[in-house]
Amino acid sequence: MSGSKNTRVISLVLVAICVLAAPVVSVSGEQMPEAEQGSEPRVMRLTLAEVLELTETNNEEWELAELAIRRSQAARREALAGLLPQLNLSAGVTRQGGDESRVGDTVIRQRYDWSTGLAASIMLFDGARYPQYARAGDLVEVSKAEASWRRHLLKMEAEQAFYVLASGQREVAIANKTVELRQAYLERAEAMLGADLAISLDVARARTDLLEAQQRVLEAQITVGNASDGLAVLVGVDPEILILADSGDFAVEAPPAEADASLLLERADFLGQSYSLEAAQRAKSAIWWSFLPRLELRANVNQGPTTLFNPNGTAWSMSLALNWLLYDGGARYARLDLADTDIRERELVMERNLRSASAQLSSALRDWQLTVSALTVAEEQVASAQEAYEVAEARFEAGLATSIEVTDASQALFRAEIALNQTQLRAMLTSSRYRYLEAIEVP
Numbered sequence: 001m002s003g004s005k006n007t008r009v010i011s012l013v014l015v016a017i018c019v020l021a022a023p024v025v026s027v028s029g030e031q032m033p034e035a036e037q038g039s040e041p042r043v044m045r046l047t048l049a050e051v052l053e054l055t056e057t058n059n060e061e062w063e064l065a066e067l068a069i070r071r072s073q074a075a076r077r078e079a080l081a082g083l084l085p086q087l088n089l090s091a092g093v094t095r096q097g098g099d100e101s102r103v104g105d106t107v108i109r110q111r112y113d114w115s116t117g118l119a120a121s122i123m124l125f126d127g128a129r130y131p132q133y134a135r136a137g138d139l140v141e142v143s144k145a146e147a148s149w150r151r152h153l154l155k156m157e158a159e160q161a162f163y164v165l166a167s168g169q170r171e172v173a174i175a176n177k178t179v180e181l182r183q184a185y186l187e188r189a190e191a192m193l194g195a196d197l198a199i200s201l202d203v204a205r206a207r208t209d210l211l212e213a214q215q216r217v218l219e220a221q222i223t224v225g226n227a228s229d230g231l232a233v234l235v236g237v238d239p240e241i242l243i244l245a246d247s248g249d250f251a252v253e254a255p256p257a258e259a260d261a262s263l264l265l266e267r268a269d270f271l272g273q274s275y276s277l278e279a280a281q282r283a284k285s286a287i288w289w290s291f292l293p294r295l296e297l298r299a300n301v302n303q304g305p306t307t308l309f310n311p312n313g314t315a316w317s318m319s320l321a322l323n324w325l326l327y328d329g330g331a332r333y334a335r336l337d338l339a340d341t342d343i344r345e346r347e348l349v350m351e352r353n354l355r356s357a358s359a360q361l362s363s364a365l366r367d368w369q370l371t372v373s374a375l376t377v378a379e380e381q382v383a384s385a386q387e388a389y390e391v392a393e394a395r396f397e398a399g400l401a402t403s404i405e406v407t408d409a410s411q412a413l414f415r416a417e418i419a420l421n422q423t424q425l426r427a428m429l430t431s432s433r434y435r436y437l438e439a440i441e442v443p
Contacts, residue, residue: 045244052159054237061151082129082133083130085122087119090119091116091117115304121299138279145269154234156435160432163247163428164429165228165231167425169224169247171223175220178413179214185206190206206407253431255365260438269353270354270357277346280346287339290332293323295321296320298320301314301315361437364437371426371427371430385413385416386413392406
């Protein structure tokens, strides 16, 4: 009597779960939540190559990196302008107070005095400007290297988000397969109960296992939805669209035998640090050159009304100016000290980052090698769990085993398949991380 009551309770729970799961529809063999009640969700299936292409096209980080390059190029053009001649055109009209002044026919002062002028100047020598221009060129290279590294990071982030989504879809497929197996087992248990070959407890356990499997399907679908949202942000797609990864089987590459840390200096971020260090050294050089005098050539031409002091109406002049700052209170020496400090800081940071990157590269390679080795073990565990499940199911149908053995074997098979999927995901993520650290492009 107690067994019948438990069976009725479990049946009511099963009906409730089925009602809650009613909005779930099948999309390409996988169950996905609907965007709206009674309508199919908008689905976009993407390959890894398409994800990377959309990331490059739609993600704002790409254009932000280009704007940083343009900003540094504008600063270099401004530095170049300091080395080129300057040309200035001026014009003006002045009304003098009182009347016009004359002596006979000669005008001493016009009541309205107008003038136009053209001035040209060129800095013949300013020692500080040449290293400053070279420093601006180094900063352009810094911005290019940093932009390249930012884009590289973005592509790696998109690639890993794609792998997470693909793994989530595989987990949904595994959970759906488990539901099918447990549904079939429930039907057999009910048939055997009707033939007095099983007890009601076997049916109750089968229903409980089915409910648990259906709950895992819902949890896996939520994981896929979250992964789709994260990838949509990276590729610039409307989050209302459900993205599915068109990945096929996971293609796990074989890791190299050892890491090659000698290539780290060719990485974009370290190239940027090298150019930044060179720019700091040029800034210090500019301070030393500022101790020398500056030599400037100026020429002026002015046109105005004919007066006593300007009988021809046109006047011109040319001057050569030497400017030498002999004493500034020690400000330049203080700037030299700051420049030395800045250079040393950059050297220390680069050495620390290089050592850290080398350690990260070795760690990533060990993780990659470990997960690839673990794949073989995980595959063997799935094969063993599948065989154990089939044996337990056959023994149960023959009346030689209880439903507990079938349940345990089913749980072991599910855990083994999930573990294999997670191991495959770790293998893809660790290989991606290694390639990112070694700055190798996605194949």
